[in-house]
Amino acid sequence: MSSKQKEFRKIRQFVLMNADSIQKEANRLHRKYLDVGSMQSEFIGKYHNNHIKILQEIAKHLEASDTKKSSEIFKKLGTIFAKQSVQDELTLEEAVDGNIFLKQALWKKIKEERLLKKISIEDFFVLSQNVGTYIDVLTSELAFTYHQELQYVENNLRYLSEASKILSSSLDYQTTLNAIATLAVPEISDWCSVDILDENSKLRQVAVAHKDAKKIKWAKELRKQQTIDMNAPTGIANVLRTGKSEIYPHITDSMLVAASKTKKELRLIRSIGLTSVMIVPIFSEKKPIGTISFVTTETSRHYNHGDLLMAEELGTRASVAIENSKLYKGSQDAITLRDDFISIASHELKTPVTSVKMFTQVLKKHSEQIGDAKAVNHLSRMDKQLNKLTELIYDLLNISRIQAGKMEFNKNLFDFDHAVTEIIDILSQTVTRHTFKVYGRTNKKVRGDQERIGQVVNNLISNAIKYSPKSKKIIVKLTTDRDNVYVAVRDFGIGIGKVYLDKIFERFYRVYDANNKTYPGLGIGLYISSEIIKRHGGKLWVDSKVGKGSTFHFSIPINGKKSLKL
Incomplete structure (x- = not known):
């Protein structure tokens, strides 16, 4: 083992054994820079572990002669950390600066251990260049992915806001669900479908939208040819059974093979070019009655946990819209029943009340002729009450005519x-x-x-x-x-x-x-x-x-x- 290898091995072992203390020093420097007690304290543990992972990978690749190959590892770490940062609502400064201070803490600890004394200038240059490259690659990828993910989040929030307006704009849930599917394409998906269980528990596709308008008819035909297997362990059937969402960030060919019943079906599914899928439930009276499926095809977008949260929130709001629609329909049915009753009752009462009033007036006149003052008094009161009843029937008839648009006016x-x-x-x-x-x-x-x-x-x-x-x-x-x-x-x-x-x-x-x-x-x-x-x-x-x-x-x-x- 050469002298260079021995010195690099010492540094590697030191970094691996002291990764925790190096990270704590980095955290101290970061806090001092920000002049606050801590970052979002609930995430310190999570990001501490992330930085430990970075230090471990740096230690493994200290001597790499081909940093381009090693850098791929740090690009992947940058992508993962960026997505976590956006989900945790960290600022870009909070997400990126921790890596910069990590590099400072690493050099500080290495110098304090006097591990650079026996390293030549050429070897120090290699060491310094490799560490700097890894941190720079990671930070650049983190920043790039952070902005990309943030754009996804903003698009999701904008879609959710627009969808909420649509859901509250109509009490006809068929209309609103159609609008929701159409709005999703191409904003957050290439293909969106809404399926609802009807009164016979049969699954019915009530809305579908596709980025290619010509393929909407094709998508509907596809559903007719490929009916949903309600006993399937995954997909729409499982979401309806369990009431739990499903997300498939990366659709692999093995998944397509497992989901296909025949070779013809497999060829058809492969031709669609599925990339990523989310399926969320729609509830009514706390029971799953439908699903919303979001699909990306032949694109670079892969759904993540943040996308799923947005989709589940939309499912919740769609559930409320459907409940409101049912309540409204029920109330309208009750009003119609009441109005029908009023119309029938008022018409049926009109004739007998008129007859009773006529006989009351005849009896009153007869009582006046024979001088029966007591009977005249009683019949007069009865006639007044019949007048009130007649007015009430007249008003009820007017309401029926107003509702039917048949109220007559003589101008x-x-x-x-x-x-x-x-x-x-x-x-x-x-x-x-x-x-x-x-x-x-x-x-x-x-x-x-x-x-x-x-x-x-x-x-x-x-x-x-x-x-x-x-x-x-x-x-x-x-x-x-x-x-x-x-x-x-x-x-x-x-x-x-x-x-x-x-x-x-x-x-x-x-x-x-x-x-x-x-x-x-x-x-x-x-x-x-x-x-x-x-x-x-x-x-x-x-x-x-x-x-x-x-x-x-x-x-x-x-x-x-x-x-x-x-």
């Missing part, structure tokens, strides 16, 4: 002031506890449905009476401008909280007072009123303060030109 020119005061006069005859004050006049004739507008005025004043039981005054104000007429109905009752102001025009919404007490009615009058005003091209709104009362306003165009089709 004529009428005296607006007269129409409003006529409703107030009629109500005045039946109300004893409240008085009405009317201010202003419009002196306008309006083109619209007088009966429907009167219905709105009647609803607003009736509500004012109902929700101001302790007040005695209702104010009605009429105003106008060049294009519109306005009505404001003010009461001094319980008022409405701000959070409820947008809800009171919804179907079946009812107002509660401060004591959580509600009032008679189904909460449909304001909904019908808002629809009537809307179809006249006008607006209906409210100003209110709890405990101070409410003012309901509506406006309609004078000439009716802005109205919807009546």
Whole structure:
């Protein structure tokens, strides 16, 4: 053994035996440079081990005459460390500087052990050049891969953000899943497929996208020819069984052979040129009901753990979108069932209630003729309640007509002031506890449905009476401008909280007072009123303060030109 070999052997053994202390010195120098207590402390152990690995490889290749060949080892280490750094969200400085300080610590420790005293200048040059080359190769590859991986992460986050917008944009999950697959190509995959179990537990491909638009049809045909084996130990079938994702960073030919049932199938799969695959589950009620498959073909991109995390997050969001879609469909079905019931019930009740009212009036007239005051009183009360029931049935019929788009309007020119005061006069005859004050006049004739507008005025004043039981005054104000007429109905009752102001025009919404007490009615009058005003091209709104009362306003165009089709 030559003198050079002996000295290099001493250095090699020293580095291998003292790799831990060299790394600790490097860490100290790094911390001093950064002027902080530590890097991200949870990763110190991991990167300590990485640097030990670097020192071990440096020790093994100290005397290498062909550094180009040895450098391949350090390029691979740089790639691995870069991917870890991006996953751990280290900065590039944190990822790279540790290697530079490692080199400084290595030379410091070697000098302290006086291991360079017997080495010639030529041998020191070889030693110095080799160590410097290895660290430089590793650092360059780390920096290059770091930026490349960071770009992948940014692309993934951008895709996830766009996908989330799409998932929340529609309650039709078929539409959204199609959009998700299309968005994935070519941003993060060359081929994306979404498969869902139908109500018969049969797997159905609901969306597919390919970087080559011409191959989408081919991809669908491929699925028909190659149905998924639901007993397969890996792939879509296994993800559906276990609810756990699968990732294949590198698709090898041996994998293709193992996955193929026939030689023809193997040739077909090989022709696709699979590079990397991820499959993530979609859940419904905590059970896997589908998968999203991401595939790269004939490209240099190989999926990693970061890509899988992004794909799993997308699967989670797709699961939520499907759940929301099911809930929405269920609620819509319930609403349809309710509306159908209301329509049928109101139509069926109309005839018998009309008959009962007619017989009540006949009996009342007969009782008046024979002087039976007690019977007249009872029958009068009964007739009033039948009037309320008739109004309720009429409102329910109106809701059915609105929903079906069949609410009828008779458009004529009428005296607006007269129409409003006529409703107030009629109500005045039946109300004893409240008085009405009317201010202003419009002196306008309006083109619209007088009966429907009167219905709105009647609803607003009736509500004012109902929700101001302790007040005695209702104010009605009429105003106008060049294009519109306005009505404001003010009461001094319980008022409405701000959070409820947008809800009171919804179907079946009812107002509660401060004591959580509600009032008679189904909460449909304001909904019908808002629809009537809307179809006249006008607006209906409210100003209110709890405990101070409410003012309901509506406006309609004078000439009716802005109205919807009546």
